[in-house]
Amino acid sequence: MPKHVDPDARRRHVVDALFRVVVREGLQRTSLRAVADEAQLNIGSLRHYFASQQDLMRFAMQSMLDRVESRLLEHVERIGDLGNRPRPERLRLAAGFLAELLPLDEHRRAEVTVFLDFNTAARTNPAFGDLSRQAAEGTGKLVRRVLTRLDAAGALRPGLDIGIETERLTALLDGLSLRAVLHPEVLNPRTCADVLFTHLDDLSMPAGTPGSAH
């Protein structure tokens, strides 16, 4: 088994470089040569790990989605069972969880930036079509699940249409991300988080209502 380097590590290294280029220059200007330079690799080496540009791009987008998903799972692990928390804390936890999707720090900001570029490219580039759709449906289902759980725990206002509220909250998250990434001087992370919390608070029980059934 000849194995000088770990190919998976190499691919991760290349993908990291690609993300940096995308953030700095945009997906439009993210060429094989630019990525190779950023990764300090020869373009020949790079092509040894990725058969074609499309392979690289798809792999990169898939990696990005995987990373987001694993960070979300990690967050779920961290908060554990939220069934037996006091109601205001449940809201706070839900907000903190959904905030993983917002560009509130440099790390998430880079990720959301890449996410946005890939997904807008997917509109006209069939190579990304399935991944983009899967991502959009994924966040939708995620938001729906959060709302459903909150509702089941009696934390939400009665009479809400969960379908509509799912679309509303999902669109709100997407919109906050979009504006925060494109116009950080207009929408800063703090306001971003405030808006999210305000929204969840709006969906919750009015103050003074008896809390969790159970």
Next chain:
Amino acid sequence: MPKHVDPDARRRHVVDALFRVVVREGLQRTSLRAVADEAQLNIGSLRHYFASQQDLMRFAMQSMLDRVESRLLEHVERIGDLGNRPRPERLRLAAGFLAELLPLDEHRRAEVTVFLDFNTAARTNPAFGDLSRQAAEGTGKLVRRVLTRLDAAGALRPGLDIGIETERLTALLDGLSLRAVLHPEVLNPRTCADVLFTHLDDLSMPAGTPGSAH
């Protein structure tokens, strides 16, 4: 003064062609030659009206923003004074007005698509920087004005933070547009409009108060 053709009409013709290419192929693949072909013009003629690619692109983005603005103004004209309408109708009118920003029909859909591509490009292309920022601030101020008017007319819930609510509604509109453009099979125009109305209804007087919706 020799004048065979109307230069303004020509420029409009070219910009229309450019928009079609952007919608169909994405801004990334919108080259001078592609636009010239779409406009059924020789690239030489095209370059007679636009000194450089950057000139064309900036002109196109500015045109798009002008068209959106004029459609909004036209809508304002159409509804006239809304001060003396019954409250539920005021909400409906405000929703209809803000819906001008959503891709609810093919025309607006194309416009929002172009808007999105230009604004995402503006993140890394300084040529669009000022226009993009101006657009983002414009919609923000627009939303704020709508909310302020509704509030002044007593149509809104008391205790709302107009600043936060402006950001929230703006992000919601952006998010709806984004999802409707990128994933029309997930978020259809009908749901889009429903979400907007639900949101405005949520901001209005609490349920049970005379005049509040449904």
Next chain:
DNA sequence: GCCTTTCTATCACGCCTGTGATAGAACGCA
């Protein structure tokens, strides 16, 4: 030692891009 696989590095090709330069047609006015 040798052999095979893995990896790095480079060349060349065809394609597309924006753009400078330029020639000629179309047209209105004198």
Next chain:
DNA sequence: TGCGTTCTATCACAGGCGTGATAGAAAGGC
């Protein structure tokens, strides 16, 4: 008619792109 401006059309160039081909280095198993 001829003149000058406006417009159309084309060529050529340099630069960037993805990619096929290929040669050579590096590394481990035998």
